[in-house]
Amino acid sequence: LQTNRTHELRPTADRRNERKAAEKHSSPLTPNTHQPPKHKPTARAEGRRAHPPVVFLKTHRTGSSTVQNILFRFGERESATFAFPSRTYQFNYPDRFKVAFVDELPEGSSQFDLLCSHMRLDLREVRKVMPQNAVFITLLRDPVKTFESLFGYYTSIVPAFVSAYRAAANKGKSALAVFLDSPETFWDPKEPWNGLAKNPMSFDMGLNNQKWNGSWPEHLAQLEEAFHLVMIAEHFDESLVLLGALLGLEHEDLAYLRLNARAGNSVTELDKNMQAKMRSWNVLDTLLYDFFVQVFWEKANQFGLNKLKAEVTRFRASMESTRQKCVSRAEVSPGELEDLLRPWQTETTTIVGYEVRGNLSLQDQGYCIRMMLPELQYHSHLYFKQYGRDMRAAPAD
Numbered sequence: 001l002q003t004n005r006t007h008e009l010r011p012t013a014d015r016r017n018e019r020k021a022a023e024k025h026s027s028p029l030t031p032n033t034h035q036p037p038k039h040k041p042t043a044r045a046e047g048r049r050a051h052p053p054v055v056f057l058k059t060h061r062t063g064s065s066t067v068q069n070i071l072f073r074f075g076e077r078e079s080a081t082f083a084f085p086s087r088t089y090q091f092n093y094p095d096r097f098k099v100a101f102v103d104e105l106p107e108g109s110s111q112f113d114l115l116c117s118h119m120r121l122d123l124r125e126v127r128k129v130m131p132q133n134a135v136f137i138t139l140l141r142d143p144v145k146t147f148e149s150l151f152g153y154y155t156s157i158v159p160a161f162v163s164a165y166r167a168a169a170n171k172g173k174s175a176l177a178v179f180l181d182s183p184e185t186f187w188d189p190k191e192p193w194n195g196l197a198k199n200p201m202s203f204d205m206g207l208n209n210q211k212w213n214g215s216w217p218e219h220l221a222q223l224e225e226a227f228h229l230v231m232i233a234e235h236f237d238e239s240l241v242l243l244g245a246l247l248g249l250e251h252e253d254l255a256y257l258r259l260n261a262r263a264g265n266s267v268t269e270l271d272k273n274m275q276a277k278m279r280s281w282n283v284l285d286t287l288l289y290d291f292f293v294q295v296f297w298e299k300a301n302q303f304g305l306n307k308l309k310a311e312v313t314r315f316r317a318s319m320e321s322t323r324q325k326c327v328s329r330a331e332v333s334p335g336e337l338e339d340l341l342r343p344w345q346t347e348t349t350t351i352v353g354y355e356v357r358g359n360l361s362l363q364d365q366g367y368c369i370r371m372m373l374p375e376l377q378y379h380s381h382l383y384f385k386q387y388g389r390d391m392r393a394a395p396a397d
């Protein structure tokens with residue numbers, strides 16, 4: 001894996017040579033070792049493109065790293081051109097997406113095929129970057145679970161949560177409970193990162209996340225029209241089966257491990273009262289989620305409920321054997337994981353990972369490692385492969 005190297009911008013021929021050199025670099029991620037066994041030749045290799053371009057709006061704390069990992073593997077296998085942020089892993093989040101945040105189209109590519117890094121959506125701007133036939137997908141999660149996860153993960157990053165954490169000191173109450181007692185007192189909407197502190201999924205989708213107004217339903221309708229599939233984390237496998245049908249993916253392409261999960265002891269127990277306060281604070285996310293759950297079941301009905309159920313059963317069975325093959329230990333604490341497989345940690349929470357089985361063939365090793373590769377490591381790997389240089393860091397403040 002190519003990381004921590006600084007390359008200046010240089011002529012494209014230089015970068016092409018670097019890319020070639022990088023491809024010779026031997027690691028479990030070396031090209032040609034990552035294909036799932038017995039995979040058919042790709043449509044790209046046969047000279048036609050069977051899969052549409054994809055925009056995945058990666059919403060925060062919804063399971064989106066798991067979906068992104070599926071898309072990363074699919075894109076890498078297909079030699080897709082990724083629309084990557086020109087700096088770091090996110091499109092200048094929490095600003096609204098702009099064309100200017102996207103890195104250049106690499107030499108030899110005529111279009112971007114996949115966009116799946118964190119952003120705050122601006123549909124019009126995204127459409128300027130991606131081909132007209134791009135399929136738009138995203139993922140939503142129960143707003144209570146999303147907010148609880150977000151609060152724990154971003155306690156030391158989102159200003160409103162930081163204030164609540166400080167206020168909770170010596171109060172004998174969790175920071176989350178203190179926040180929910182009077183969220184308005186901690187929440188300054190002018191702080192850009194506070195976008196995640198109220199209706200975070202609406203914020204990521206580019207909606208007004210502060211309060212309901214007359215144009216909210218119209219904007220929601222625009223999103224319904226724009227998104228070909230809004231997956232629901234509570235029906236994750238059903239969502240993936242529908243995604244597979246939409247993108248022309250096989251079950252083996254969709255196999256996944258739950259990524260970016262917190263350790264059990266980082267999760268805050270919520271009583272009914274806290275849940276109600278969370279729903280009311282995040283009422284727009286509740287509306288958004290309920291609306292798209294309905295849309296989801298409409299799509300499931302169109303697909304055929306019995307067919308969906310049967311496919312999910314088959315998918316789970318095939319995934320179980322993949323997991324058996326790949327994983328020797330799940331929910332491994334970060335201290336026990338090698339750098340390559342250690343997820344990014346925040347100050348206030350523990351994110352667990354996986355240990356890969358030993359004695360795998362090089363091909364299986366490449367496949368299995370990719371499936372458990374945390375977002376940042378996989379993102380840097382693909383970026384390096386595409387551009388022959390490391391990602392640029394965020395500008396110094």
Ligand SMILES: Nc1ncnc2c1ncn2[C@@H]1O[C@H](COP(=O)(O)OS(=O)(=O)O)[C@@H](OP(=O)(O)O)[C@H]1O
Binds near residue numbers: 064
């Ligand atoms: N398959 C599946 N089904 C349901 N839930 C899942 C799945 N995969 C990941 N997760 C949970 O999603 C949380 C991580 O979300 P993200 O990857 O979107 O987080 S991030 O914004 O990129 O940091 C994180 O939630 P918490 O553990 O509650 O924090 C993961 O456990």
